[in-house]
Amino acid sequence: MTDTSGETQLQRAGRWLALLPSLLAATVLFLLMAMTFFDVILRSVANDPIESATELTRLFMAIMVFSALPVISWRGEHIVVDLLDPLFSRGLARARDVIVNLLGGTLLLWPAWRVWGLADRARNNGDVTEYLNIPQFYIAYFIALMTFITALALLARGIAFIVAP
Template sequence: MIRTIKTFDHWLQVLTTFLHYVSNGLLFFIMLMISFDVIWRNIFNRPLTGAFEMTELGSALLVFFSLAITHQYKEHISIGFIVDKMSAKVKGLVLGIIEIGIFIILIVMSNQLFSNAARVMGRNTTTSDLSLPIYPFLYLSAFAAIVFAFVALSSGLKYWIKAVDKS
């Protein structure tokens, strides 16, 4: 069981690292897009076509792609004034339950994102300036949310293993 979790965790690490690199690329792209838009406005008195919507879509993907690695390395804000006072076993059980709760919420959220992407695809909804289809961005966000969900599941299982460990 523990070996299976370690293998699962290894592949999650690979996937979250890949998403992290993609999010870094998106951040660089957004930075360039905004810089060129400002330069174009000031020099040629004309905005860069589609800069706003590319920045908007890129920012949404940036957030979704960064959530899993942030959770994996426990870099998010947490308030543990009650949990920190518990014994190690109880703390492991409580944190495991919280992580499984996060997993369930993210699975429901991913399902809704996939459903919304299918509806948007059926309606052929596009952006206003560049006429880009919106559904691929929703599918990518849903995929990133699923990766985040599995990071939470893995974390919850690790907390429970620590809680029941006899050493």
């Protein structure tokens, strides 16, 4: 079913589902930028850098990358090398896209499962970050969850290529 703008309910739902991870990635990018700015200023002016800046940078980068990954995967916005695209007919290109998306989604289930296991181990061992003592399992569970969602997005995208007219 489409509305007056020609957008289907599925497209609208996908847009809303992509909003939260996109806002999270943008917010974390802003925090990373602000932290880097103040770290450079404090380092230059007061010779007193932010002690935990390296640790926060690692955490922020993980949150930023893994929150954007499902959205980018669903939209098909990965960087691609299209040197061989002229060699593929339209039907072959569609078959290639089905295979790539289904294979990619299937293969991503394994790292999602492994990272979940590592998060369980970090939680059981009480692993924390070096300076801020943040439990490491939080970020590990987040990475595992977003990797799993990315796998589902790629599988759904592959199926969509199959059933699309």
